Amino acid sequence: MEFNSIKYGNSSIDFQLVYKERKTLSIKVFPDTTVVVSAPCKTPMEKIVEKVKSKAEWILKQKSFFLSYEPRTLDKTYQSGEGHLYLGKTYRLKITESKNKSTKLKGGYIWIETKDKSQTQKIKEQLNEWYKSKAIIHFNTLYENRLGLAKELSEKQTSLKYKWLNNRWGSCFINGTIYLNLELIKAPKECIDYVLVHEICHLEHHNHSSSFYQLLSKKLPNWKASKEKLEKLLS
Secondary structure (H helix, E strand, C coil): EEEEEEECCCEEEEEEEECCCCCCCCCEEEECCEEEEEEECCCCCCHHHHHHHHHHHHHHHHHHHCCCCCCCCCCCCCCCCCEEEEEEEEEEEEECCCEEEEEEEECCEEEEEEEECHHHHHHHHHHHHHHHHHHHHHHHHHHHHHHHHHHCCCCCCCCCEEEEECCCCECCCCCCCCEEEHHHHHHCHHHHHHHHHHHHHHCCCCCCCCCHHHHHHHCCHHHHHHHHHHHHHCC
């Protein structure tokens, strides 16, 4: 696999080049905005660059489309009384100073014990650590419930990973690795499940074509309602 780049106006298009035993050259844009060019063996680079340039407008449109599914978050102050979401419900922060650090859910509050409650950045980090610990539990449970679907759509060995993502709720890579944004732990489980099924469907269709949405609607008929709820809640 080779990595290449071309200039198109004020934009740069990076793409991965793969030579295969095939007759035609194809270009695919994946949900993680990766561009992959599959070319017949011994195809001259000049011809490949020419093809990418001819499809540049479409490539940029596809990348923009995928990026339009980015999560939106509001700035927080991380002080007592402030509301924070967890699995679709709002809980108030209760921050107290203590020699020991701890974070727990109790009586409608997220209780945070910290050494210095004026250190809001550290409080944010502590809260995010708690979110991550909860996400690992809930994401894995939902993933295990959907393993049958993943095996139905792909022969590849799939795996689930999670991290804080800046511009999307999830990603599905060619190798079968699925990423979920840890921010999703703030949404109801049905919304997390929607994103998970969305990414699993990309195992069969690495695009947002009509075939992809037909598959998504077949496997999760209420996906539009879950998507709308997610966007309203975390906007």
